Amino acid sequence: MIPLAQRETPVALRRRLAVFLIAAVVGLLGLVSRLWILQVIEGEEKRVLSENNRIRLHRVHATRGTVLDRNGQVVVDSRPSFDAVLVPEDASNLAVTVENLAQLLQQSSAETQSILHQAKGRPAFQEVVVKRDVDWNDMVALETHQLDLPGVSLTITPRRSYPLGTTLSQLLGYVSEVSEKELAADPRYRMGDLIGKTGLERGWESALRGVDGGQQIEVDAVGRKLRVLREVEEVPGNTVTLTVDLEVQAAAERALGERDGSIVALDPNSGEILAYVNHPSYDPNVFAHGVSTDEWQRLMKDPHHPLTHRAIQGQYPPGSTFKFIMATAAIEEGLINPFTRIHCGGGVQFGGHYFRCWKKGGHGAVDLHEALVQSCDVFFYQLAQRMQIDTIARYARAFGLGMPTGIALEHEKTGTIPDVAWKKKRFHQPWYAGETLSVAIGQGYVTATPLQMANAIATMATGSRFRPHFVKQVATPDGEVIERVGPERTHQLKVRETTLKLVRDALRDVVQTDRGTGKKARLKTVEVAGKTGTSQVVKLGEVRLKAAQIPWQSRDHAWFVAYAPVDNPEIAVAAIIEHADGGGGAIAAPAVHDVLDAYFRLREARGKANYAQNRSSADRPL
Amino acid sequence: MLKIDRRLIVHFDWTLLLIVLLIIGCGITTVLSATHSAARPVSSSVVRQLAWAGVGLLAMLATLSFDYRRLESWAYVIYAGALLLLILVPVLGAVGGGSRRWLALGPASLQPSEFIKLALVVALARWLHRMTGDQSLPIRALIVPLALFLPAGLLILRQPDLGTAMVLGLTVASLVLLAGFRVRYVLIALAVIAPALPFVWSHLKPYQKQRLTTFLDPMADPLGAGYHVIQSEIAIGSGQVWGKGFLHGTQSKLNFLPEQHTDFIFSVFAEEWGFIGAMVMLTLYLALLLRCFMVATRAKDAFGTLLAFGITATIFWQVLINLGMATGSLPVVGITLPFVSYGGSSLLALMIGIGLLMNIGMRRFTF
Numbered sequence: 001m002i003p004l005a006q007r008e009t010p011v012a013l014r015r016r017l018a019v020f021l022i023a024a025v026v027g028l029l030g031l032v033s034r035l036w037i038l039q040v041i042e043g044e045e046k047r048v049l050s051e052n053n054r055i056r057l058h059r060v061h062a063t064r065g066t067v068l069d070r071n072g073q074v075v076v077d078s079r080p081s082f083d084a085v086l087v088p089e090d091a092s093n094l095a096v097t098v099e100n101l102a103q104l105l106q107q108s109s110a111e112t113q114s115i116l117h118q119a120k121g122r123p124a125f126q127e128v129v130v131k132r133d134v135d136w137n138d139m140v141a142l143e144t145h146q147l148d149l150p151g152v153s154l155t156i157t158p159r160r161s162y163p164l165g166t167t168l169s170q171l172l173g174y175v176s177e178v179s180e181k182e183l184a185a186d187p188r189y190r191m192g193d194l195i196g197k198t199g200l201e202r203g204w205e206s207a208l209r210g211v212d213g214g215q216q217i218e219v220d221a222v223g224r225k226l227r228v229l230r231e232v233e234e235v236p237g238n239t240v241t242l243t244v245d246l247e248v249q250a251a252a253e254r255a256l257g258e259r260d261g262s263i264v265a266l267d268p269n270s271g272e273i274l275a276y277v278n279h280p281s282y283d284p285n286v287f288a289h290g291v292s293t294d295e296w297q298r299l300m301k302d303p304h305h306p307l308t309h310r311a312i313q314g315q316y317p318p319g320s321t322f323k324f325i326m327a328t329a330a331i332e333e334g335l336i337n338p339f340t341r342i343h344c345g346g347g348v349q350f351g352g353h354y355f356r357c358w359k360k361g362g363h364g365a366v367d368l369h370e371a372l373v374q375s376c377d378v379f380f381y382q383l384a385q386r387m388q389i390d391t392i393a394r395y396a397r398a399f400g401l402g403m404p405t406g407i408a409l410e411h412e413k414t415g416t417i418p419d420v421a422w423k424k425k426r427f428h429q430p431w432y433a434g435e436t437l438s439v440a441i442g443q444g445y446v447t448a449t450p451l452q453m454a455n456a457i458a459t460m461a462t463g464s465r466f467r468p469h470f471v472k473q474v475a476t477p478d479g480e481v482i483e484r485v486g487p488e489r490t491h492q493l494k495v496r497e498t499t500l501k502l503v504r505d506a507l508r509d510v511v512q513t514d515r516g517t518g519k520k521a522r523l524k525t526v527e528v529a530g531k532t533g534t535s536q537v538v539k540l541g542e543v544r545l546k547a548a549q550i551p552w553q554s555r556d557h558a559w560f561v562a563y564a565p566v567d568n569p570e571i572a573v574a575a576i577i578e579h580a581d582g583g584g585g586a587i588a589a590p591a592v593h594d595v596l597d598a599y600f601r602l603r604e605a606r607g608k609a610n611y612a613q614n615r616s617s618a619d620r621p622l
Numbered sequence: 623m624l625k626i627d628r629r630l631i632v633h634f635d636w637t638l639l640l641i642v643l644l645i646i647g648c649g650i651t652t653v654l655s656a657t658h659s660a661a662r663p664v665s666s667s668v669v670r671q672l673a674w675a676g677v678g679l680l681a682m683l684a685t686l687s688f689d690y691r692r693l694e695s696w697a698y699v700i701y702a703g704a705l706l707l708l709i710l711v712p713v714l715g716a717v718g719g720g721s722r723r724w725l726a727l728g729p730a731s732l733q734p735s736e737f738i739k740l741a742l743v744v745a746l747a748r749w750l751h752r753m754t755g756d757q758s759l760p761i762r763a764l765i766v767p768l769a770l771f772l773p774a775g776l777l778i779l780r781q782p783d784l785g786t787a788m789v790l791g792l793t794v795a796s797l798v799l800l801a802g803f804r805v806r807y808v809l810i811a812l813a814v815i816a817p818a819l820p821f822v823w824s825h826l827k828p829y830q831k832q833r834l835t836t837f838l839d840p841m842a843d844p845l846g847a848g849y850h851v852i853q854s855e856i857a858i859g860s861g862q863v864w865g866k867g868f869l870h871g872t873q874s875k876l877n878f879l880p881e882q883h884t885d886f887i888f889s890v891f892a893e894e895w896g897f898i899g900a901m902v903m904l905t906l907y908l909a910l911l912l913r914c915f916m917v918a919t920r921a922k923d924a925f926g927t928l929l930a931f932g933i934t935a936t937i938f939w940q941v942l943i944n945l946g947m948a949t950g951s952l953p954v955v956g957i958t959l960p961f962v963s964y965g966g967s968s969l970l971a972l973m974i975g976i977g978l979l980m981n982i983g984m985r986r987f988t989f
Contacts, residue, residue, distance in 0.1 A: 008924065009923060009926070010924060012755070016800050017919055020800065020931070020935075025908070031946065032904060034946075035858070038855060038950075039892065039897040040862070040863060043862035044862070045859070050856050050860035
């Protein structure tokens with residue numbers, strides 16, 4: 001019955017028990033004295049405070065962090081805005097106050113009803129926002145009619161502002177009120193708080209957000225502030241510095257103009273994005289205020305698709321720009337040597353289908369170098385007949401196509417690099433040799449995003465692939481750097497240096513010789529290497545039509561990818577202009593020219609040494 | 623089929639039962655006041671609390687039916703069971719107020735962290751009673767208590783429930799000290815750690831501090847917490863000497879006090895019953911304290927003493943921390959006031975604890 005280990009309670013234990021008892025009694029006595037102070041000595045004072053619930057809690061919203069470009073220019077900022085708020089308990093007659101408000105601010109009865117509704121479902125003495133971001137006239141009206149509006153006051157809240165409008169808008173994203181779901185996921189957010197919804201604002205939310213502060217204020221009987229009892233200061237959000245150079249960005253925007261398309265420029269040695277243009281675009285300031293249904297419908301139905309994030313979501317056939325990858329594969333695999341010549345007579349018959357070259361009369365006998373310089377299609381059709389589709393796919397992936405680049409933006413598309421397995425999975429069909437011919441000139445199933453193409457040409461330039469990124473560093477508002485983002489190498493090409501040199505020389509002559517299709521990208525000061533591309537939107541008919549004869553949506557896309565300087569690449573650019581009036585050489589090469597020209601002019605102007613220093617650290621004072 | 627020796631009934635501790643019932647009475651009336659509204663004078667919380675008190679009384683009586691010394695051989699099994707329930711919380715648990723503490727159990731929900739307190743005391747008493755003597759215990763005797771405490775403590779901290787984890791830690795420390803672990807070691811450990819803490823803290827970057835505090839308590843809202851304290855102090859102070867009268871508290875009526883029927887229930891009580899009422903409640907707690915210590919001192923064996931003391935320590939650390947928090951003398955951590963705060967699991971666990979105390983007291987003459 002009784003356990004064996006039973007032991008008498010040792011004497012020492014009883015002694016220590018007494019010590020604990022004394023300690024506990026002392027603790028209780030401490031509480032008695034504290035209660036004496038609170039209830040007897042300070043009781044009178046506390047009774048007064050309790051009578052009118054004179055202590056209010058006022059939340060002070062943290063100012064969201066600033067976003068700068070790599071040279072310290074402001075890209076995104078916050079500005080103070082005035083909100084009209086109402087504390088219903090302070091209004092002697094709530095209905096009358098709301099009525100007067102509606103008249104002053106010209107609010108509809110629906111808005112008035114919504115205010116009254118909010119006033120009911122909320123903790124006592126908490127403010128209801130009547131109108132956000134009131135303008136100067138309304139402010140004056142509210143101030144002058146203060147006596148008719150008991151309980152109404154103005155509070156300052158920081159509001160997000162994007163001074164550059166549509167510039168970089170897809171990359172920056174926008175902020176808007178937290179959703180129910182976001183509220184449930186993170187207890188630090190309160191109803192009505194702003195949160196980053198897309199892009200940088202979303203990805204760097206925790207850095208930019210800051211910490212809200214608050215004040216406990218004592219108010220008088222009608223809710224006017226008497227004094228601040230206790231204050232927790234807000235901590236402003238951190239400053240995020242972009243890798244983007246706003247001046248290069250502006251040049252790229254001018255180069256694209258009002259045409260639909262995208263231009264991406266990056267540093268091939270690090271993956272830092274220097275310019276990032278998508279057109280058409282939208283103004284994030286509109287989102288910061290909340291979008292009306294009409295406006296949303298208009299954006300959704302626009303045939304130019306302003307909401308499509310072209311640089312990472314636009315999947316286009318790369319056209320002839322794909323040839324530098326084909327050329328690398330052919331040489332490296334030993335299928336041809338640099339001296340192998342192939343005759344181009346303007347087209348080639350294969351499998352009952354006639355594959356034409358873009359040049360009607362043909363190029364005559366060309367080697368690989370000339371085939372790239374003049375973008376001969378027949379040369380690459382012939383290569384395709386000697387290559388397995390899986391080999392082409394392997395090289396395309398080595399250049400980063402067919403997979404996400406890993407940029408820190410949501411919903412990035414991968415494009416398509418077809419191979420035997422893909423075709424089987426997608427269409428339950430075997431791969432046909434004829435399809436390889438289309439792939440060889442970047443048509444058929446092949447698609448890539450502008451960012452992928454920029455990264456691919458950058459890989460060609462340096463032999464290494466980096467993860468494209470657009471944030472250089474995060475610093476506290478005092479300038480203390482918390483996080484520096486360095487280059488992240490994602491792939492190193494396993495290709496012989498001689499192969500790379502051969503292809504690079506050809507790409508150089510695309511621009512630097514007058515035979516080259518990309519000669520319009522040539523600069524006076526530095527040598528440029530590049531590749532043109534014209535990708536077909538609809539299948540080729542028997543006769544080539546002039547652009548003007550084709551409906552707008554069916555016109556070809558013009559591509560140009562480039563890097564410069566040839567010997568020591570600093571910048572890689574990809575440009576696509578949708579449904580252009582001509583091919584890549586005529587339309588896209590001049591655009592890339594303008595971007596490179598601006599870049600090297602700026603470099604000259606800022607002084608090479610100074611610029612090199614900026615490239616490594618952007619934390620110099622403004 | 624309860625078989626209780628007649629001699630035991632003679633020794634039944636009516637005084638202890640009376641004290642506990644009086645405190646529970648204070649609790650239920652205050653829960654009524656805290657949740658009272660014109661539309662619903664008696665809220666469902668009051669009904670539930672009454673029901674839980676009834677269940678608690680039955681559980682208490684059931685606890686008397688066996689000799690507490692039997693617990694010795696079951697101690698680790700009980701602890702393992704309670705720990706298992708605690709492990710189930712993050713897996714199956716329900717979220718309330720931003721943390722995951724409850725297990726749904728039909729119409730009621732169970733808060734395993736309340737039961738682990740009791741189970742840990744039983745397990746510790748089992749381990750310590752064989753070591754304790756007139757000599758001080760060596761350092762290595764600490765290993766098992768720590769091994770018992772850490773899994774439960776960390777699980778509760780993760781819920782997150784800083785307050786309960788703290789009470790658990792303090793209870794373990796109290797028991798270990800009572801059992802004879804050298805005070806000197808504890809003091810040396812404290813002397814080494816304490817001066818280092820502010821040094822380390824001041825050298826942390828603000829964002830690191832923020833990370834640390836959000837790790838310890840993701841709900842930490844310095845402003846919110848500070849706000850609660852001011853409101854609580856105003857509520858208590860405005861009660862003055864005689865109080866505003868039952869159901870006449872104003873601070874609480876306007877929902878100014880958060881958690882007014884759980885963590886901040888004392889503020890509601892003190893506002894309505896004043897300094898006099900607060901003294902009555904403190905006197906009741908003092909009586910409880912003395913009675914509990916009496917049981918611990920008179921217990922038949924070391925196991926009984928340690929068990930009784932452990933239960934007492936759990937209760938009184940909570941009383942001291944909760945009242946210290948409500949009166950603004952201690953930082954705000956979520957802790958309920960024993961027998962008074964609304965909460966079924968807490969009340970049930972406390973009643974079982976009282977049952978064990980009575981059990982120990984009744985059997986001090988048996989062999």
